[in-house]
Amino acid sequence: MVTIRDVAKQAGVSVATVSRVLNSTGYVSEDTRRKVIETIQLLKYSPNEVARSLYTRESRLIGLLLPDITNPFFPQLARGIEDEVHSQGFRLLFGNSDEDIKKEADYLHTFTQNHVVGMITATAISMKETYEQLPYPVVFLDRIAEQYPSVYADGREGGRMAAIEMIKRGSKQVTLLKGPLSVRPAQERFQGALDVLSESEVDFHVMNTTSFSFEDAKKWAKELFEKYPNTDGVIASNDIVATAILHEALKLGKSIPSDVQIIGFDDIPQSSLLFPALSTIRQPAYDMGREAAKLLLKYIKKEHIEERHIQLPVTFIERNTTRKVDSNG
C-alpha cells in the first residue's frame, strides 16, 4: 500500500509538506502543491486524510445575504442571526447584494462553492428558479416568499398603524412617502398606510423616493416642504428618511409635533436618541434575525417544522414627534 512517505519521496519533498497540502494548512508554493498532487494521482495514493475530509466537508457555514450592512436596520438583523447560529455551532459567510442581481448571483455561487449548509437572504431579487436549484435550504428574511420558509414583520399592518395614529393625533394634511419600488417591504407598509388614508377624511399627498440613503433623504425632506408647505403630518418610508424630515422641519422653524407630526418605520437604535425622539413603527429586527436562524437550523438539522412562515408583530412606539392623545379619545 502506498504511504504518505512514498509520496513525499517520489515528489522530493518532506512528509510535512505532503501533509500541509492534504490539509491545506501552512504555506506551500503553488509549484510544490501541484507536484505533490500530481504524485498523489500518479501513485494512486488514497490517504485516510482525504477520505476524512469528505466527512468534514459537511461544513458548518451558513450564507447570509443582506442588501447593505450600512443601513442601520440590518446590523440588528445580522446580530440576531449571528447570536443564534453561533450558539448552535454554526458560522456566517456574509455579503451585501446592493439589491444588484449580479452581486446576488455571485454570492449564491460563492455560498454553494463553499459548501454552506443553508442560507438566509434579506434581498432576493433573482428568479424563483435560481433558488429552487440550490442544494441547501434557504430562509427568506424581511421578505414574504410564499414558496419558501420566511420570517418577516407585518409591514402592511405597520403602515396601517402609522396612518391611524397620525389621523387620531389630528394631522389633516398628511404627506406619505413611498419607499423604493424594488424594496417589497417598503411597498407593503406604503400600501397599508394608503389603505387607511384613502378611507379617511384627511387630505394627503404621496411622494416617491428611490432609496434609503441619508444623503438622498435630505434632498427629499427639502423638496417635501417646498412642494407641500402645509404638510402637518409625515409618514416616512423608514427612520432614516424620518430623521431627515425632522431635521429639515426644525431648520424651517417648525415646532414638532405641534406644527408637524412625524412617524418613522423600523425603530433603528438611534431613533430614540433624536431630539425630539422619533415616534415610529417598530420592527423587531434582532428577533427577526434570530427567528430566521432558528428556522433555518431546523431545516438543516431536519427537525420538525411547525410553521414555514413566521410573521412577527410590529408596534407603535410613541415618542415625541407625535402629539399626545387626550385621555377622552
Added chain:
Amino acid sequence: MVTIRDVAKQAGVSVATVSRVLNSTGYVSEDTRRKVIETIQLLKYSPNEVARSLYTRESRLIGLLLPDITNPFFPQLARGIEDEVHSQGFRLLFGNSDEDIKKEADYLHTFTQNHVVGMITATAISMKETYEQLPYPVVFLDRIAEQYPSVYADGREGGRMAAIEMIKRGSKQVTLLKGPLSVRPAQERFQGALDVLSESEVDFHVMNTTSFSFEDAKKWAKELFEKYPNTDGVIASNDIVATAILHEALKLGKSIPSDVQIIGFDDIPQSSLLFPALSTIRQPAYDMGREAAKLLLKYIKKEHIEERHIQLPVTFIERNTTRKVDSNG
C-alpha cells in the same frame, strides 16, 4: 484501476450519489454518505475529483472579526472591507467577538478550519502567541499592533484636536469622557485630549464610562450634568455617547452650543442628521476597511508591501454643537 462505477456498485448506490458525496452537492442521507466513503476507502478509490478538490481547497475566504456590528462605526468598516475583497474575487467569513476572549478563540478556530487565506480583526485581545501560530496573514484594523500589519486612524491626534477646538471655541469647564479601558483606540483619543487639557488653562473633569451602548450612555449623560452642572464643554468618547449628552442637555433646557459645546468621535452616519448636527472628529471608517483589505490582499497575493502600518488621518468636522470661531481668532 478502480472507477466511480465500481464504488457505486459495491456501495449499492447510483453513480450520481457517489458523485454527490464527492462534490458535497445535493442531499445525501448521512447513512448513504458514510457507506459511500467507507466503500471509497475499502476499494482504495482515488478519484480525480478528490485530487482536484485539493486544488480548489485553496479557498478565497477571508475571516473578519469585529467587536459588534450593531455599533454604528463598524458597518462602515465592514462595508469598506467587503467592497474591496469582493472586487478582487474574495469573500468574507464574519463574526462578532463582543471583546470576549472565548468568542475570539472560537472564531480563530473556525477561520482556520474553513481554510481562510487571511484575516482582518478589529478586536484582538488574545495572546500574541495565538496570532503567531495562525497559518495565514492577519491585518489588525482600528488597532495598533507593532508586530503585525495594521490600519488605524490617528486617535491620539483626534483627541488632541477635540480638546484644541473645544478650548479655542471658549469652553472653560470641560468634561472629558474616558471610554472603556478594554478599547485601546478609546484610550488613545482620551490620552490625546488629556495631554492638551492638562497643559491648558481650562478646568476639566474626567468621567469614566464602561461601554458604548446607547442605554448606558443615557445614564452617563444624566450623571454628568448632575455631577458637573457647570460643564460648558463635553468631549465625548464617541458619537453615540455624544448623542446622549446632546439629548440630555437639550432636555435640561440648555442651549447648544452657547451653553454647552459637544464634540464626538467617529462621525457615524447619523451624526450629521442630529439637530443640532454633531461636531465631531471623523475617522474614515470606510477607507480604513478598504485599506485593511488592500493590505491583506497584498500579503495573500505575496505582492510587494511598502508599508506594514497604515495610519489614516482624522479630521475635525465642524457642525452645530460647537461655536463658530471669529475670523480674528
